[in-house]
Amino acid sequence: MADDERDLISGTNALELDWAGLQVERVGPRFGITPDERATLAPCICALHEQIQQERVDAAAGRSRLLRDSPDEPLDYGFMDMPARLLGVESALSQRIQDLADQLAEEADAHVVLGIGGSYQGAQALFDALLPTYFNELPRQERGNRPRIYFEGNNVDGLALHDLRQLLDVRYHRYGATPAGRFSLNVISKSGRTLETEVAFSVLRERLRAQGLQDYSRRLVVTTGAEGPLAQAAREDAVPTLPVPDNVGGRYSVLTAVGLLPAAVMGLNIRQLLQGAADFQAYCDAHPDPTDNPAWLYAALHVRAYERGATTRVLAVWTRRLEALGRWYDQLLAESLGKGERGATPLTIVATRELHSRQQQHQQGARDKVITNLLVRDPGRDVTVEGLSFDPRRAPEVVGRRLSELATLAVEATNAALNEDHRPTMNLCLPRLDEYHFGQLVQMLMNATVMEGKLLGIWPFGQPGVEAYKRRWDELLRSRPAA
Known part of the structure; x- marks a missing residue:
């Protein structure tokens, strides 16, 4: 870390990990951690910490080929240093991201993010977590003068x-070639060869051009790798581009231009996003002992549970605003650890919604x-229960409570019910969503995902299994002409 970056980073952690529901006293010997096991965690984790560093x-230093000889196993540690770099030695790139975002927001009242997998999941998570739930329904002035946000190019869903x-x-026919009637595009593909995204881009690019060729390039940004057909096309059309770093894999790219440009278009404070990440990374780097490091402890506890038979790991988010974050994390885990016929199956649920469906399986399955x-x-914003209509007899227990208070009690009740039946749980808590x-x-x-891979003996970068369906799809496209 350069001196100017170090001066910006406080090295603090605001996350809390409560793992009482994984201790032997609470859930018994199969999944419970004993005092002796706690004592053995530190030496192993500390050694792997040094290996990662x-x-x-x-x-x-460019010595990655000495470590990994296979193109399927890249050395994509760049995400760890990227937040500090974008606050320090690469702050000019952060400013360019902000300037392009402000331009896109000024030019149009709708912004479409085209990408699939890691090229959009982080941006979708940011949108859901940090903006009002019904952001797109609000008048522009109540959206902070930012555009409505849409996500496409993540499927082959013609409908x-x-x-x-x-x-x-419809909006263009109603408002014409004005910001209210026009839209802007951000096309994201590291390889520049992602078929789902390319198809969506080809469809929407013609609409974009029809809304004004003179300023077409002011309503389009391409986020891609240095080489590839998308980068080449952007250069030929003089379209602004932003980089996807070579040393950052797609699923780890949320705090690069991949996630930061959409965040800035939404009106989010990208410097604060980077500051939070950089502060945590500095804290993580300085604390090899899992007793002090929630990322390392979180990884160790999940690996321990997996080795004892917990082959499904459930992330229960207690606000809908974090559901997309859960899907982003599902991809992170599945692509990083699902290799060599190993790796737990990730599943995100929203509580208390899924307590009325999946909880039966969690409790007795x-x-x-x-x-x-x-x-x-x-929660920042909340609602107080003012009365009950279905069963007024419960009013003394419920009326006057905030919904966040009801949720807190539901978390406690759910953990107690599961732990009583020797089923493991833990809580990961943020102070607030910002x-x-x-x-x-x-x-x-x-x-934590990188450390889990280390503990399991699984390389956490690359996703060679994803390429199999792509090869088969390409073969079918070449062998079967269009109808």
Whole structure:
């Protein structure tokens, strides 16, 4: 870390990990951690911590080929240093991201993010977590003078793309070639060869051009790798581009231009996102002992549970605003750890919604799950129960309570019911949902995933299994002409 970066970083952690529901006293010997096991965690984790630090140094020095000889196993540690770099030595790139975002927001009242997998999941998580729930329904002035946000290019769903195109056409026919009637595009693909995204771009690019060729390039940004057909096309059309770093894998790229440009278009404070992540990374780097490091402890506890038979890991988010974050994390875990016929199956649920469906299985189904509750201590906005209509007899128990208080009691009740039947749980808590703490959370989860891979003997970068379906799809497209 350069001196100017070090001066900006406080090295603090605001996340709390409560793992009482994984201690032997609470859930018994199968999944419970004994005092002796707690004592043995530190030496192993500390050794792997040092290994990770050395691999980061080697990667930065260009010695990665000495470590990994397979293109399926890249050394993608760049996400760890990226937040500090964007606050320090690469702050000019952060400013360019902000300037392009402000331009896109000024030019149009709808912004479409085209990408799939890691190219959009982080941006979707930011949108859901940090903006008002019904952001797109608000008048522009109540959206902070920012555009409505839409996500496409993440499927081959003709109905969805048709309906988005129709919506954009309706607004253009109503308001004409004005910001209120026009839309802007951000096309994201590291390789520049992602078929789902390319198809959506080809459909929407013609609409974008029809809304004005003279300023076409002011309403389009391409986020891609240095080479590839998308980068080449952007250069030929003089379209602004932003980089996807070579040393950052797609699922780890939320705090690069991949996630930061959409965040800035939304009106979020990208410096605070980066600051939270950089502060956590500095804290993580300085604390090898899992007793002091929630990322390392979180990883160790999940690996321990997996080795004892918890092959399904459930992330229970206690606000809908974090459901997309859960899907982002599902991808992070599945692609990083699902290799060599190993790796737990990730599953995100929303509580208390899924307590009325999946909880039956969690409480009395197969003993193959560890459940982590992702909690927000201060919801920021809340509602107080003023009365009950269905069963007024319960009014003394409920009326006057805030919904966040009901949720807190539901978390406690759910954990107690599961632990009583020797089913493991833990709680991961954020102080509040804002840019700073979101940055801390995603940086913590990405670090934890790397450590889990180390503990399991699984390389946490690359996703060679994803390429299999792509090869088969390409073969079928070449062998079967269009109808």
